[in-house]
Amino acid sequence: MEKNENFFLKKKILIYGLGKTGVETFNFLKKKADVYGFDDAIIKPKNLILKKKILNLKKLSKIKFDRIIISPGININNCKLSSILKKNFLNIYSDLDIFYCFFKNKSFTITGTNGKSTTSKILHEVLLDQKYDSRLVGNIGNPILSERKITNKTVFVIEASSYQLDYSKIFKSKFAIILNISPDHLERHKTLNNYVNAKFKLIKSQSANSIAFVKKNDQQIIKKIESNNFKSKIVRVDTSNVLKILKKIKNRYFLSIGNQENLSFVLKISKFLKLNEKKLYKTLNKFKGLKYRQETIFKSEKLIIINDSKSTSFASSENLLKTLNNVYWIVGGIPKKGDKFTLFEKDCKDIKVYIFGKYFKIFNKRLKNKLIIKNYKDLKATLKNIFLDIKKEKNNLIKTIFFSPCGASFDTFKNFEERGLYFNQLVKKFINANK
Structure with missing residues (x-):
């Protein structure tokens, strides 16, 4: 039977995860149902009504909820309410x-x-x-x-x-x-x-x-x-x-x-x-595209710089990579399980890879034998050395710095936007220093 608004109206509902989506879900339901909130982190919401309805684990465990609305980012196998969620899996829903x-x-x-x-x-x-x-x-x-x-x-x-x-x-x-x-x-x-x-x-x-x-x-x-x-x-x-x-x-x-x-x-x-x-x-x-998604942030007669901080897998980088020449490709972050680099060696002749961060060995293993690889401790050191390497190049061909990390940003940054912004700031600094 097709469900309608009555499925949520006047029900006792727990909203698990009080980020942007969770807060908006609470605001939407607060006059329609008996709504409570919970988050794994300690939060202090500005919304006074929400503040009063946030439960701690002790109170939460005593309430039987009709519906649980869960944030997509929460993994039910690895969170504070894991046992409760598994028992009530059929009552879990999304926004x-x-x-x-x-x-x-x-x-x-x-x-x-x-x-x-x-x-x-x-x-x-x-x-x-x-x-x-x-x-x-x-x-x-x-x-x-x-x-x-x-x-x-x-x-x-x-x-x-x-x-x-x-x-x-x-x-x-x-x-x-x-x-x-x-x-x-x-x-x-x-x-x-x-x-x-x-x-x-x-x-x-x-x-x-x-x-x-x-x-x-x-x-x-x-x-x-x-x-x-x-x-x-x-x-x-x-x-x-x-x-x-x-x-x-x-x-x-x-x-x-x-x-x-x-x-x-x-x-x-x-x-x-x-x-x-x-x-x-x-x-x-x-159409101008989206920020930090294959975004050209600098272009001169000798150099192009592309910020693709959104990239979290090889598959998301390879299509553009195939179309570029004389590439200085920056890779790093948290590698995805099962991710594979599928470009053939003939597509990789003009590509040098610079890997930053602690997951160098994993990225190196996945890229092995196909590309020239260097590694550095962080993004700043990586970009600094790329500019030094470009200076040493004797040819006059246009170079492309391609920041497409192929890994999640959470090792160092809150999200890919913060990572992308940091890269832009570094680029601005190094461009000014190399004028």
Whole structure:
């Protein structure tokens, strides 16, 4: 039976994880249900109502909750409420579930290993320029329950992670988009099969009048589609068929293979929606990309510097890496379990790798025999030595410093944004010093 807002109304609800999403979930439910909060960290919220409703472990263990809303970042196998969550697993839900019960608006939900944020942003801007009341939410943009002034014409572009989808039990999306799948987050999902299943919950939950857009030649996607009988209409997107379209787009942002793949999905969806083609190309030509995602932060006659701090896997870096020449590639952070470097040696002739941080041995093992590798203790020392090496070069070819770490940022930084900002600050310092 289709669930509606009554599934959460007047229920006793625990919100576990009081970051941005958790706080917005509390604000949304506080007048609709008996809501409490808990966080593994000691927090002091500005919201006085929330402050009074935060429980400690002793109080929490005495209450029987009807629903538990969990933050995607929380691993139920490694948190303070692990035993409680395992006993109440069937009562665990996500903010996406709440959204679906209260709003039946049209949504475009985008997931995949790489390209989620960029594709979500492009589609959102395309819809806005076509006069849609589009909201960009989820992993990118605002928490979905923070949106206001929602009408029946409002559409949602949702970036959804495997963690969000894994915890969701009710959520359905009119349009499901799975861009690609390669091994990722295996330290949490344990197996590739579990990871794939989390992604495909998006399609599995769809009804017969829904549509799923999937990459045509992705092996993991093909395998899953062929071994299941999904209700929704499956549209296979050929991501290698955009060369003709690129003649109409003068935006250099779409020169990389990864961004061409993202573009393929947006074009397919736009065609299905019968959007105005002239307006569509105008939007694509002015698209500037996202901060710290293959972002060119410096360009001169002799040097290009690209900040791709968002990169947490080899797969997210390789497409652009193949198109670059004379590359000084900076790698570091926490390596992903199961991640593999798949470029052939012929693609690596112009690449020198500089690995920073304590996980040098792991990265070195995965890149071994394919590239010239140096290692340094931190990002500052790495960049300093790259500038020294560039000075020693006798050729006049344009050099590219490519900061695409292929590892999570949590070894040193709060998030990839903080890492990206720090890199920009270092670049500014070294550029000024080398003038």
